[in-house]
Amino acid sequence: MAEEETGKINKFDCILASARKLIEQEGFSNFTMDKLANNAGVAKGTIYLYFKDKNDVLENVLKSGFQTMFSRMADKVEKKETPEEKIKTLIYENLLYIGENKYFFKTVFLDEMHVVFLKKTSQESYNLRRKKYAVFISEIIIKGIDEGIFKNVLDPLKTGFYLISLIKTNAIYNFRNNHAEFNEDLIKLESAEIFDIFIDGIKN
């Protein structure tokens, strides 16, 4: 706790923030340790006091970018009663979070593909995070199937991935078409659109 006030932790955060900013601005392929040192206002060697290597920097940037998303979304979703309401909320919260972290996700989704630059182990943890999300959705789907609302032929996990891909595709579409202003009204509209397609697609 006290540690959080030390220079060490602050410098870690400071370098991490610089890294994220750089990556948002120039993409993963143009991100170098020299640029990071320069941008963070430290010497290159200093970075290696706080991070193991470049992969460690990238992994932390990604982790921090996705960190709160899942828990925040899960909180809201769990408050809802029906599978349908849960899915509606999930889509909305997800798009909201993407909108709030517009520049981060724009790079992660468009400038693709961070993943390439990660070591195998880091890639796996990235995929695991994705899968965890799909599993979360699959549980909602299963509940809906049990209640007889959703088609019982669905593969719940795969259906979870389908929903994630719809959300991502929506975000990419809007990034590309410069609907840069992610105001709440737009997000309501967009999430309703995805919801209407997805829910009719899986309902009995």
Add this chain to the structure above:
Amino acid sequence: MAEEETGKINKFDCILASARKLIEQEGFSNFTMDKLANNAGVAKGTIYLYFKDKNDVLENVLKSGFQTMFSRMADKVEKKETPEEKIKTLIYENLLYIGENKYFFKTVFLDEMHVVFLKKTSQESYNLRRKKYAVFISEIIIKGIDEGIFKNVLDPLKTGFYLISLIKTNAIYNFRNNHAEFNEDLIKLESAEIFDIFIDGIKN
């Protein structure tokens, strides 16, 4: 025409085939010109007689991988009458092509993301190809909306991208879960699954 028989053309194809094989086996990030030369059984300098640079090799590998897909799919789709039948055929043909070029798409989809390694101009042509596909789908959607079958609130182009992402997600899911055997029965099942979700999602 006569040229097609010359060594020049053959060597171009031979290098290209080696490049594709290497990329399928080891992914884009491990692909080097030295390996290519070695694998194709030519000296490195020779590659540069047939390709401008590494980007040119990658671009050609990608182009050749996607080449016939679109035209073959479009041919089959155009023979169908109703928007629903067109969409059903489109999904099936797309999955079939992916199955036939399993190793290629496995790398392109999973080992992600080739795109990073391309120059801006090549990335654009990749995105254009994607968009062309989405436009093709959007025309079917528009027809369906006009006929009153599909929801008239749909953004046809975005909906096209949605369908593409569902197909891609399905393929990735099956690659990951090692349903490596892409036999026609599996493809029929998988494409029917996507169709059922998508069509119910967009129907009135």
Add this chain to the structure above:
DNA sequence: TATTATAATGACTTTATAGTCATAAGTCAA
């Protein structure tokens, strides 16, 4: 203030790989 411990520096080393080019081998018309 002197001494020790910790943090920071950046010039340097290392490595990987794209692309080059002088040289050699092969082909073919006269």
Add this chain to the structure above:
DNA sequence: TTGACTTATGACTATAAAGTCATTATAATA
């Protein structure tokens, strides 16, 4: 067979960027 032209070679150069480490600056302690 020869000489001109085409094709192929691979050792070499250039470059970018990751990661190191001897040195220096700063802070903590006695």
